[in-house]
Amino acid sequence: MKTALHATRSRSAFRPASPSPPLIVSCTGLVVAHSPMSPAISATQEAPPIVGVIDSDPVARAALKTMLQPVGVEVMSFDTAESYLLSGSTRNLACLIVDLLLPGMSGLELLRRLRSNGNDVPVILLADESDVPTAVAAMREGATDFIEKPYVNVAILKQVQKLIRGQSGGGVIPA
Amino acid sequence: MIKEIKPTVFVVDDDAAVRDSLRMLLKSVGLPVEVFESGQEFLDADRDDRPGCLVLDIRMPGMSGLELQVKLNERHSILPIIFITGHGDVPMAVEAMQAGAVDFIQKPFRDQDLLDRINQALEKDAGSRRMLAERNMIRKRLESLTPREKEVLDLVVAGKANKVIAGDLNLSQRTVEIHRARVMEKMEAHSLAHLVRMVLEVERVEE
Numbered sequence: 001m002k003t004a005l006h007a008t009r010s011r012s013a014f015r016p017a018s019p020s021p022p023l024i025v026s027c028t029g030l031v032v033a034h035s036p037m038s039p040a041i042s043a044t045q046e047a048p049p050i051v052g053v054i055d056s057d058p059v060a061r062a063a064l065k066t067m068l069q070p071v072g073v074e075v076m077s078f079d080t081a082e083s084y085l086l087s088g089s090t091r092n093l094a095c096l097i098v099d100l101l102l103p104g105m106s107g108l109e110l111l112r113r114l115r116s117n118g119n120d121v122p123v124i125l126l127a128d129e130s131d132v133p134t135a136v137a138a139m140r141e142g143a144t145d146f147i148e149k150p151y152v153n154v155a156i157l158k159q160v161q162k163l164i165r166g167q168s169g170g171g172v173i174p175a
Numbered sequence: 176m177i178k179e180i181k182p183t184v185f186v187v188d189d190d191a192a193v194r195d196s197l198r199m200l201l202k203s204v205g206l207p208v209e210v211f212e213s214g215q216e217f218l219d220a221d222r223d224d225r226p227g228c229l230v231l232d233i234r235m236p237g238m239s240g241l242e243l244q245v246k247l248n249e250r251h252s253i254l255p256i257i258f259i260t261g262h263g264d265v266p267m268a269v270e271a272m273q274a275g276a277v278d279f280i281q282k283p284f285r286d287q288d289l290l291d292r293i294n295q296a297l298e299k300d301a302g303s304r305r306m307l308a309e310r311n312m313i314r315k316r317l318e319s320l321t322p323r324e325k326e327v328l329d330l331v332v333a334g335k336a337n338k339v340i341a342g343d344l345n346l347s348q349r350t351v352e353i354h355r356a357r358v359m360e361k362m363e364a365h366s367l368a369h370l371v372r373m374v375l376e377v378e379r380v381e382e
Contacts, residue, residue, distance in 0.1 A: 132263050132279065135269055139273070140272070140277075148265050
């Protein structure tokens with residue numbers, strides 16, 4: 001079972017190659033993602049949860065946005081950790097999806113900065129060509145997830161849906 | 176509570192050579208060590224509530240290290256786990272860390288690296304145990320309160336003044352003062368802030 005999960009995470013490439021889920025527009029005009037995952041967040045509630053995306057690659061940002069919007073979240077994109085920190089929106093995000101290798105402050109440095117400021121927003125780190133020590137360091141710093149590229153959208157979507165439903169997936173078990 | 180059990184490093188690895196070398200390494204720095212050749216043997220020995228940490232091989236025949244971790248979590252064990260692996264990958268490391276492991280080390284590692292991480296894990300364990308012991312002590316003190324004292328405590332913690340509490344509970348202000356003094360005494364609180372901190376400490380966990 002574990003091996004199957006790992007296979008899904010690394011088998012196919014991210015971006016256009018993996019098709020975004022077909023959309024169904026319900027009679028109320030709401031866009032609902034048709035995917036094997038749990039039902040999309042109902043848009044009848046107040047404001048949709050906001051997911052922050054920090055990636056220097058505009059193509060990756062656009063792909064993440066396309067992928068995430070159908071599940072009923074609003075996406076705010078930033079090209080660097082610095083522009084995110086300066087945006088003043090550090091407190092009200094449901095989660096942050098951060099590329100590990102950013103120009104300037106790295107994803108890991110940003111994570112450290114947030115945690116030392118007492119900000120416990122869930123952070124999903126994305127990494128090209130990573131290694132175990134980096135992943136372990138990120139998790140020790142309090143990352144919720146660490147996903148390798150090329151990754152399939154499913155791994156990210158799953159984690160985001162889990163987070164916006166309010167069940168944190170990671171970290172240390174409270175003693 | 177009074178007798179301190181010395182923290183022990185538990186090692187679970189199916190490879191006898193690894194068990195022996197870890198035993199020697201740990202003994203050489205004066206750390207008590209117990210080794211087990213399988214996850215099942217470790218579970219059967221009922222060591223998971225002892226102070227210390229667990230150095231756990233991830234790939235073993237039968238119960239894997241990750242499976243043992245799940246079983247220990249089900250038992251509400253707080254023993255910090257350091258995984259060691261010959262060929263781990265990122266998803267495996269992330270899964271182990273998400274399930275609460277404190278570390279994940281790839282072989283070959285330098286002895287000193289492992290010892291450093293073991294020491295960190297032992298410190299973490301000692302910290303968790305101190306916190307748990309303190310919470311238990313606070314709970315015991317709370318249980319010693321009478322229902323009336325408990326009512327007064329809740330209102331005090333909610334920041335209400337004696338006069339308001341007297342009104343809420345339909346008591347004289349003098350009676351509230353007496354209850355309040357008894358609460359402070361039984362909770363061994365040296366200030367209102369200390370009292371509030373103790374109550375929040377326990378409530379935060381029970382939520």
